Amino acid sequence: MGSKRIAKELAELTESPPEGITVELANESDIYQWKVYMDGPEGSPYHNGRFLVKLSLPTEYPFKPPSVSFGTKIYHPNVTNDDKGSMCLGMLRADEWKPSSKIAAVLEFARQLLVEPMPDDAVEGRIAEQYKNDRARYDEIAREWTRKYAMA
Amino acid sequence: MSDTQPPQGSGSQGPKRGGRRGRGRGAGQPSARIENSQQSTEGSGKGSRSRGSGPRRGGGGRDKQNRSAPNKDSGPEPSGQSTQGPTTVAEDKGKKAAAAPADDADDGEICFICASNVEHTSVAPCNHRTCHICALRLRALYKNKACAHCRTESSYVIFTNDHVKPFQDFKDSDFSQKDDNLGIKYENNEIFEDTVLLLRYNCPDTDCDVACLGWPDLHRHVKSKHGKVMCDLCTRNKKVFTHEHELFTVAELRKHEKYGDHVPGAVEQSGFKGHPECGFCRQRFYGDDELYAHCRDRHERCHICDRRSGSRQQQYYIDYNALEDHFQKDHFLCLDKECLEKKFVVFESEMDMKAHQLECHPNGLSKDARRDARTVDLSSFDYRTPYQPQRQRRGAGRGRDPNSEPLPVSSAQSLTRAQIAYQRQMAIQSAQSVSTRSFGGQLTRNDTQTVHAPPRTPASRTPPVASTPVPELQNLSLGHDSGSATPEEQARRLRHAAVIERAANLLGNDQNKLNEFRSKVSTYRTSALTATELIDAFFSLFDTSTNELGKLVKELAEIYENDSKRTALLKAWNDWRAINEDYPALPGPGGVLPGMSPSTVNGSGAGGKRVLRLKSSTAQSSRSAVGRSGALPSGSSSSNPFPPLSSTVSKKSTAATNNNTPWATASPAPSYAGPSSRPAPKPSNTPRPVNTRNAEAFPALPAAPKPNVLMAGLTRGTVRVRWDGRDAPNSNAWTSGGSGTSTPGEPESDFGESSAGGGKKGKGKKGKQTLFHFG
Numbered sequence: 001m002g003s004k005r006i007a008k009e010l011a012e013l014t015e016s017p018p019e020g021i022t023v024e025l026a027n028e029s030d031i032y033q034w035k036v037y038m039d040g041p042e043g044s045p046y047h048n049g050r051f052l053v054k055l056s057l058p059t060e061y062p063f064k065p066p067s068v069s070f071g072t073k074i075y076h077p078n079v080t081n082d083d084k085g086s087m088c089l090g091m092l093r094a095d096e097w098k099p100s101s102k103i104a105a106v107l108e109f110a111r112q113l114l115v116e117p118m119p120d121d122a123v124e125g126r127i128a129e130q131y132k133n134d135r136a137r138y139d140e141i142a143r144e145w146t147r148k149y150a151m152a
Numbered sequence: 153m154s155d156t157q158p159p160q161g162s163g164s165q166g167p168k169r170g171g172r173r174g175r176g177r178g179a180g181q182p183s184a185r186i187e188n189s190q191q192s193t194e195g196s197g198k199g200s201r202s203r204g205s206g207p208r209r210g211g212g213g214r215d216k217q218n219r220s221a222p223n224k225d226s227g228p229e230p231s232g233q234s235t236q237g238p239t240t241v242a243e244d245k246g247k248k249a250a251a252a253p254a255d256d257a258d259d260g261e262i263c264f265i266c267a268s269n270v271e272h273t274s275v276a277p278c279n280h281r282t283c284h285i286c287a288l289r290l291r292a293l294y295k296n297k298a299c300a301h302c303r304t305e306s307s308y309v310i311f312t313n314d315h316v317k318p319f320q321d322f323k324d325s326d327f328s329q330k331d332d333n334l335g336i337k338y339e340n341n342e343i344f345e346d347t348v349l350l351l352r353y354n355c356p357d358t359d360c361d362v363a364c365l366g367w368p369d370l371h372r373h374v375k376s377k378h379g380k381v382m383c384d385l386c387t388r389n390k391k392v393f394t395h396e397h398e399l400f401t402v403a404e405l406r407k408h409e410k411y412g413d414h415v416p417g418a419v420e421q422s423g424f425k426g427h428p429e430c431g432f433c434r435q436r437f438y439g440d441d442e443l444y445a446h447c448r449d450r451h452e453r454c455h456i457c458d459r460r461s462g463s464r465q466q467q468y469y470i471d472y473n474a475l476e477d478h479f480q481k482d483h484f485l486c487l488d489k490e491c492l493e494k495k496f497v498v499f500e501s502e503m504d505m506k507a508h509q510l511e512c513h514p515n516g517l518s519k520d521a522r523r524d525a526r527t528v529d530l531s532s533f534d535y536r537t538p539y540q541p542q543r544q545r546r547g548a549g550r551g552r553d554p555n556s557e558p559l560p561v562s563s564a565q566s567l568t569r570a571q572i573a574y575q576r577q578m579a580i581q582s583a584q585s586v587s588t589r590s591f592g593g594q595l596t597r598n599d600t601q602t603v604h605a606p607p608r609t610p611a612s613r614t615p616p617v618a619s620t621p622v623p624e625l626q627n628l629s630l631g632h633d634s635g636s637a638t639p640e641e642q643a644r645r646l647r648h649a650a651v652i653e654r655a656a657n658l659l660g661n662d663q664n665k666l667n668e669f670r671s672k673v674s675t676y677r678t679s680a681l682t683a684t685e686l687i688d689a690f691f692s693l694f695d696t697s698t699n700e701l702g703k704l705v706k707e708l709a710e711i712y713e714n715d716s717k718r719t720a721l722l723k724a725w726n727d728w729r730a731i732n733e734d735y736p737a738l739p740g741p742g743g744v745l746p747g748m749s750p751s752t753v754n755g756s757g758a759g760g761k762r763v764l765r766l767k768s769s770t771a772q773s774s775r776s777a778v779g780r781s782g783a784l785p786s787g788s789s790s791s792n793p794f795p796p797l798s799s800t801v802s803k804k805s806t807a808a809t810n811n812n813t814p815w816a817t818a819s820p821a822p823s824y825a826g827p828s829s830r831p832a833p834k835p836s837n838t839p840r841p842v843n844t845r846n847a848e849a850f851p852a853l854p855a856a857p858k859p860n861v862l863m864a865g866l867t868r869g870t871v872r873v874r875w876d877g878r879d880a881p882n883s884n885a886w887t888s889g890g891s892g893t894s895t896p897g898e899p900e901s902d903f904g905e906s907s908a909g910g911g912k913k914g915k916g917k918k919g920k921q922t923l924f925h926f927g
Contacts, residue, residue, distance in 0.1 A: 005267040059424055060391060062265055063294060099265050099286070099300040 002061040006031050009103045018108050023055075032057045035071075036107060040150065041115045045142035046074065049150030053087075053110065055103065065097035068110055075138075075145040077117045077128035088123045089113070261315075265300050272311050272343045274336075275319045278304045284311045288347055291334050293391040295695040305664070311347060312339040333692040354395035356382070374399055381405050385427050389438035409436055432470045456483050456500050488513055644711070651707045658694050658704060665693060673708065677717070683724035691728075698729065 010031065013023045020039035025031060034055040040046030052071035058064040070076075070085035080086045090096055091109060122128035130138045261270045263283035274287030280301035287309055290296045297305050308330075310322050322337070329338040338344040352363040353370045357378050364370035367387060374380045380399035387397055400408055412425040427436040428443045432451060437443040447453075451468040452475040458466070469475040472495060479485040479498040484505035491497035491512070499505040652666075659665040672689045675681040681689070687705070694701055705725045712718040 002266065005265065008267045063289065063391070098303050099290075100302075 002057070002059070002063070003031060005062055006057060006103075010034075013104055013107075018104055018111075020111060021107050023107075026054070032059065032061075034103075038107070038111055038114070040146060041111060044115045045139045046076075046114050046146050046150065049146035051114075051150050053107070055107070057103075062099040062101070065092040065094065065101075066103065066106060067092065068106065073145060073149040075127065075142040076114070077119050077122035077124050077131050078113055080123050081127070086123070087113070088121060090118075090121060270315075272313055272346065273315055275310045275312060275317070275322075276304065277306045277308075277319050278302055279318050279320075281315070284343065284347060285350065287311070288334070288336070288350060289391070289393075291336065292351060292692070293393070295692060297335055306335070308335045308337055310337045310339065311343045313343065314339070333689050350393050350395075352394065354393075356395050356397045356399050370394065383408055383427075385409070385436060385438045389442065432468070454478055454483075455496075456498065459500075486512075647707065647711050651704065651711060654704050654707060658700055669693060676721070677712070683717075683720040684727070686721065687724045687728050702729070 010023065010025070013021075017023060020041060022037045024035050026033040026035045034057070036053040036055050038051045038053050040049035040051065049072075051074060054069045054071050055066055056069075057066045068087045068089060070079050070087060072085075073081075074085065075081070078088050087110060089106065089109060091101060092106065117128075117131055119128035119131045127138065130141075262268065263270050263286055265282045265286040268283065268285070270283040272284040273281050274284045275281055276287075276299045278299050278301070280299050282300050286300060290298070290300060291309070297307065299306065310319060310327075312322070322339075326339060327337040328341050329344040330336070331338075336347070338347065353366060355362045355364065355370065355373055355377070357374070357380075360377065362373060362377070364373050371382060371387075374382060378399060379401075381402060382397050382399060383405055390397065398408075408424075409427050427438055428440055429436045430443060430446055430451075433446075435446075437446055447466075447468050451470055452472055453466060453468055454475060469478060476485065476492075476495075484499040484502055486492075486497040486499070486505065486508060488497075488509075497508070499508060655669050656666055659669065669690075672681065672686060672693070676683065676686045690701060690705070694704075702725065705721065709718045709721045709725075712721065
């Protein structure tokens with residue numbers, strides 16, 4: 001159903017990827033699982049890190065939203081600090097998703113979230129608290145984790 | 153015409169349309185487009201853009217529409233539009249269209265949403281355009297009336313071949329058909345027929361143009377004609393058109409259910425990983441959401457553990473007994489008899505437990521025991537790990553420290569000897585961890601029963617605003633005008649409130665939808681709508697399980713004081729169930745095609761080719777579509793026990809006279825007094841008249857005296873059995889059916905009273921098992 005649209009978006013993203021983002025299929029034969037490499041944006045504690053982001057498209061795409069998770073461990077209020085690394089994006093919620101939203105927009109939004117976390121929409125409350133109240137410490141840990149996990 | 157050149161095809165429609173409208177665009181598509189590009193040249197000076205898409209491409213105009221829209225305010229009025237009348241509206245909308253995504257610049261005639269060729273265009277009031285298939289998918293399958301681009305809800309969209317004409321420029325006279333349920337207005341009959349074809353129960357086989365009567369019929373068809381099966385869970389839940397479902401061999405289906413459709417190396421992968429299974433029931437569910445709902449409803453979770461673990465991992469217990477075992481083993485369960493009966497009287501800490509016992513069961517304690525209970529055992533306080541140490545101590549530390557001894561069962565309550573003995577036994581059982589628990593322990597393994605809460609669904613589906621509808625119940629007059637508040641009147645109002653509340657809940661408290669529900673119900677009351685149409689309308693309105701809808705319909709039916717209205721509604725509901733079981737309805741036509749020529753309906757000749765063409769236009773991999781004319785006639789004689797649809801075609805064909813649907817005529821079932829009537833008449837009595845009257849049409853289920861059972865327990869087994877027997881003479885089939893249904897007399901009487909559609913598994917199962925006997 002949505003395979004044409006996905007193929008189209010993949011072609012567009014491969015041809016002219018947004019800044020700091022490269023996409024490929026996790027497995028050549030499965031266009032529903034994408035491997036996205038995201039460079040930590042400049043000005044964020046994730047700078048110089050390279051993060052693997054897994055993008056999973058439902059069979060009902062674009063009528064159902066994709067889901068985004070981090071394959072690289074990252075210290076961030078909006079990414080679960082477990083083995084799943086799920087990322088919570090407002091635009092990906094079932095009741096906010098629009099079939100016209102494109103994967104490129106999703107990825108750019110995700111990258112923007114690295115620059116500017118949304119502590120009020122956090123999945124990791126503790127990190128969100130720290131981000132709000134003790135930014136220096138948050139930056140420090142985030143940078144350390146980036147060095148440790150995202151600079152292999 | 154092939155699907156590669158839809159705009160040209162639509163061009164041939166041009167003269168007819170233009171002539172009817174009398175708009176000066178009569179020359180049809182191409183010239184309309186040129187005119188438009190001129191408009192934008194004058195209007196905004198952006199004429200150069202038209203070169204980008206070229207005059208041949210249909211979507212070029214659309215692109216410009218979006219582009220030029222923002223400039224309409226500043227630029228001079230396009231001459232073409234000013235003669236067309238509602239310019240202010242057009243301007244208004246022009247502003248809205250400015251918000252349109254600007255990046256669909258080179259789409260041409262490709263739909264922005266599905267990236268396929270646009271065959272017909274759908275225009276929403278926000279003037280966003282998609283192909284008609286995407287729009288239909290959203291409205292008919294997802295039951296979502298929001299625009300795919302901007303999520304603006306609209307009660308109607310327009311299906312047209314015009315790529316540029318704004319929504320507001322359409323007049324009522326421009327439409328040849330209108331579907332109130334789906335909220336679609338059709339510009340001409342060709343589009344209407346193309347649309348309705350998609351909603352039929354088309355066989356998924358690429359080369360087969362048979363359309364079936366309903367899901368069971370389709371299952372039977374693919375089995376007998378193609379030797380294939382369809383995935384039951386997918387057909388019930390997957391939001392795709394019927395012909396987009398997959399056909400499997402039995403072995404393929406196993407694999408599909410278990411592992412999904414992953415084929416290493418194949419070009420087309422669906423990414424589907426199989427239907428998850430409930431580890432307790434060994435039953436599969438469509439997806440994680442459905443499994444979650446099942447576990448939530450049928451199995452138990454420990455609220456204490458949930459609170460502790462932050463509820464990311466959810467551990468389930470098969471039933472309350474297993475949960476109680478867990479309470480006893482890992483937490484502090486009050487063993488008082490009343491509390492055990494109340495269930496869930498369990499505490500996280502010993503101190504909470506003691507407090508509870510002091511408060512609720514003080515009489516059972518001796519003075520000393522009460523004093524002891526008030527002493528707080530400080531040694532058990534450990535702020536870091538409040539849970540583990542306590543638990544160990546309970547078993548190991550017994551007797552060493554009198555203070556830390558948990559309140560002995562015997563001293564805590566006033567118990568008879570027998571009770572004490574019983575509780576000792578329970579304690580021993582729990583202490584020794586006997587078979588029940590280890591069994592439960594196996595089943596509650598984390599990996600099998602860990603379900604991730606689907607992000608929002610449960611919360612959004614049952615919003616807590618359930619109280620709002622109640623005050624409004626007076627507005628809804630289902631029965632008649634409210635008079636004095638006699639007790640009956642009050643009871644009736646309560647029932648109204650219940651119906652409205654249920655409807656509101658099912659509709660997610662969407663006020664618009666609720667209003668629509670109300671208006672449908674009242675049009676039914678005034679007989680402007682037949683029962684069948686009402687049910688159809690419900691299905692396009694509610695996106696919910698048939699069980700839930702069944703409850704609503706039944707509650708609604710009970711409100712009607714007019715007997716015939718009530719029975720007609722229940723009848724229509726049962727008929728619907730008979731065809732669709734609990735598969736998702738394809739709303740609107742629902743297998744019966746309004747206003748279509750019989751030849752098209754029968755799938756022979758041109759109609760058949762059209763289906764195949766449509767299939768290839770929505771199919772992922774397009775094999776060559778070979779028209780097979782006369783496929784259905786052969787099918788219907790040999791293996792299709794169903795008459796062709798032609799006899800039912802007249803349904804809805806004329807807007808007002810709807811009473812001739814075969815189901816509705818049968819509706820005032822003679823000896824049927826209503827849902828509460830006991831099954832005094834033999835079930836075999838009622839169906840016969842129905843059956844003979846509609847010998848041609850689809851066999852209605854017996855207007856059974858036990859709608860409860862029908863709704864709760866109607867299973868595929870039952871339906872199949874009846875249908876298989878249909879080749880035999882009618883009377884035989886029904887008498888055998890009669891004898892069959894009378895054997896499970898006991899479920900009938902057992903469950904007759906209990907509220908309907910309850911989805912209580914037990915009932916359904918029981919009915920099913922007995923009915924299977926003669927199948």
